[in-house]
Amino acid sequence: MASTFGATSTVGLMAAPTGKNVRLQRRVNFRVRAAKELYFNKDGSAIKKLQTGVNKLADLVGVTLGPKGRNVVLESKYGSPKIVNDGVTVAREVELEDPVENIGAKLVRQAAAKTNDLAGDGTTTSVVLAQGLIAEGVKVVAAGANPVQITRGIEKTAKALVEELRKLSKEVEDSELADVAAVSAGNNYEIGNMIAEAMSKVGRKGVVTLEEGRSSENFLYVVEGMQFDRGYISPYFVTDSEKMSAEYENCKLLLVDKKITNARDLINVLEEAIRGGYPILIIAEDIEQEALATLVVNKLRGSLKIAAIKAPGFGERKTQYLDDIAILTGATVIRDEVGLSLDKADKSVLGTAAKVVLTKESTTIVGDGSTQDEVTKRVAQIKNLIEAAEQEYEKEKLNERIAKLAGGVAVIQVGAQTETELKEKKLRVEDALNATKAAVEEGIVVGGGCTLLRLAAKVDAIKDTLENDEQKVGAEIVRRALSYPLKLIAKNAGVNGSVVTEKVLSNDNFKYGYNAATGQYEDLMAAGIIDPTKVVRCCLEHAASVAKTFLTSDVVVVDIKEPESAPLANPMDNSGYGY
Template identity: 30%
Template sequence: MKPTQKQYIIPSEHVQSYVEDGIKKLGVMIEETYGPSGKNILLDSKKANNPDILKSGSKIIRNLRTANPAQNLILLMLEDSFQKINSTSGDGTKTFFLITSYLILNGFKYILQNSHALETKIGITKTINYALAILQDKSIPITTKEFWNKVIERYIPNDDNLQFIFKEAFEKIGKSGDLKIKTETGKNSDLIIERGMQVNRGFFSPYFITDVEKMVVNFENPYILITSQKITIEDGVLLNLLEPIIYEKRPLLIISPEIEEQALSSLILNKVNGILDVAYIKVPQVFNADKTIFEDLALYTNAKLINSFRDWKAIQRSDLGQAEKVLLTKTKSIFWSKFTNQEKAIQKKCQELKQQILISDSDYENEKRENRRKNLSGATAIINIGGVTDLETYERRSRAELGLIGAKACLYEGVLPGGGFSFVHLSEEVENWSRSNFYGDALTGSNLVIKSLIKPIQVLLTQEVDRSTIIPKYLTSIDEIKKIKDIYTSYNIKDHKIVSILDSGILDSFKSIRLGLQTSVSLTYSILSIASMII
């Protein structure tokens, strides 16, 4: 029998001190690095020869571990929760840590030591929901190119001209176009635009290859047959279709869910003997998403989709689609459209998909629709991020990818004034509402939320010490902010000036705020529910 490692139980009366100590230690570092005046953390990662310099909240939380295993368990809970915020909205880890830490540290007093803790939790939950409803109403949609460029400047690092490259990319593919980021050490960052519709299926047989060195099928100006029927030669339809195409000496690409062995052999013989440049792509119709590939390809290439045996029997050369160019590899195929008059029909279909996304509650289906829409638009921007060393290139790419997530989060749910400005106005409005709707312990819970929302801007303002006045600067600044009513304004912490969010770029996505507040409440309840710990 293998010996088991000993574990220790930390009883409930000691849990609070471990949680508080861990959160306070992390809180000191978060506050030191927070905002435009924040400093960096020097980390000995133990995994590399060179130390790391950190300012990102998610990286600090991920790397911080103490000598106390009980505190490390709490830090792991924080890391998991805030990593999800970072990966889905690309922003706000530090801000929502400050809110969460305030709720947790004060929650020990008002929730754990209160016999009416349920009422306090109800006050917290309802207040957060009300706050989010207000913020959603105030969120500003991105409707102009200038506004979108300001968002890019807010989120994308300006190293190696990246802001200009990202602006150019979205100019060519649209705000919601398909954009991929790659790395290329030793070179400057650049942009490549690939146009064409892509299918994640390649040539069915290597006998169809036209370029043996590159192992690809490359067709110029081919005809394209798209059918949901099984390809067969017994009825003579395929042979009758091939004859005039052979004389025209144009390539033919056939796409279907299934092909008869005799028909496949016939196509291969024509190709090998140099009679006809032909290729076959098999797209099994297992899922609904597979069926839409035929519809989208038919639309993109101006082909008639042959869906029935009756259509198959009546097929003519005019029913075939066409493309300027087609490139097939073993695993994927790319089509470049030939018809400019198809653009209106494609745009109409993309708009239909966009409307379906807006009214659907299914994340899975919406993801499929969004991929279809991007694929039909037929353009992909590839940004190669460069750098002198691998370390510089990786670090630059990491910041650009995170920034891209943050920028796209602004597209989906709009933006709000940044720098804690929205929370200041929100706290005043929520406070008036809570006094009218709560009393007792529920009001206590609501007040916890209101005070936690002010915490981030208090930290920012206390970093700017004004020794010429006895009154703390953050108190006078908060009073000034509360007087502003224009939703397009924010507050510049460094200069203590009211500025336009369009000119300054001081803004946050509503999505990051929504996810952050929801995560803060959930995490608070989870940590405060801990009775004992086993380490």
């Protein structure tokens, strides 16, 4: 562990105002770094240790692959243990005692994490495929092949196979969405049908979110209008004491992009609301106690139909949300940057909503349809931002804004009997939802590991484009590794993987494959065994990337563990018991 020590050195004398000499001191900081241990790849020893770490992680994650895959039980320091069937969740929990093996596990974990970030599913396949590429690659490198040329061949072959994959892909039809989701959720058609129904209600580009339910059943409901996680500031704004909600129809909205500190600033707007007899919802960055008390008193007296909430989001996102609400309702946001002052605001800056519903935790605003043209333009602007965005999180938030403006969010409530089952089930549903979104984006291919296996037949043609024999060996490594996922799916189903691959390849129909759920060889596309093209693509690209990094590594550098100091013994009295 790195430690920092301070040292002082005298730099001279200086006359103080009192006439005395003062000795100045200069503080010198220096850092002592922890010692490192170097593992050189003599006789392949470092690579073997790294590969042991890869295999430990891949073998653990691999038990979850396919419809007959098993669960993994993860210890939790706090609360109940987690039972998971999700590859990336299992991979994140693995820390190996040997530091070199742990680095190997971390390397291959990158393939799972990257695939999960981009496609949201296929994490186990990424790890298994990376394991296959590494296993086959280590054999030829140990025999004396040049790892740089080998990995270049792997990289070029993977890139060419992605293009072949796109040729095999087809656009997903509405009737196939349930199959995609069900396969990802371990052949659970209840989940698959629910996700397909959710997408049919809000559209393929609509937002579908997950919640933890409070019963053992799964539920689906659609939120109409724009909803966000901000409830009323004060419970005194409630209009329905039974539901503890505030509901207004034909409601005006005042949007303020700053803190409201003084009730006097609201006099113009509130007096016009009293004269007009219309309800008003105030959305501001915050409302201080004095101003809030004035609003509550007028509400309780019956002078005003009013409610107030804090603006959703923070910083730039808060500004974007307020602008979206303004577009939906026809309001003008009051902010200092555009020269609008709250104390001079009147009803011309107010927006209009057909209905607003406020609860303790959320607010829903339903537009009146008068701003549809502006909403359409705003949605087009946000779509342009999505195309330019690089991070998946940013794209997700932008898609949420589109759905809120367009007026519909589907919510799936996941139910279970116990907390442990709930967490496992929610991970499955999340995988299924991500797989369905990926299928909508890039289409679908035959599932069950068969598409990867069929791509192996394209390798011979790719070899002819490679520069030298060692690159062609790299292509051959990819060919052999492509069978690993199907072999493992078969193994988890209790069948010999080599026999299954031979039987599948004996039929020239690329849709023909092994259905591990039923044990039948059949047309997998017709049977609904489907994978999103994006998931298969990400698996191939990220596994190849990890294998390239692994095979070109020659030295491993790790921290030397500091010995743990023994705890001091408690002082003891003559009784022999510590006190």
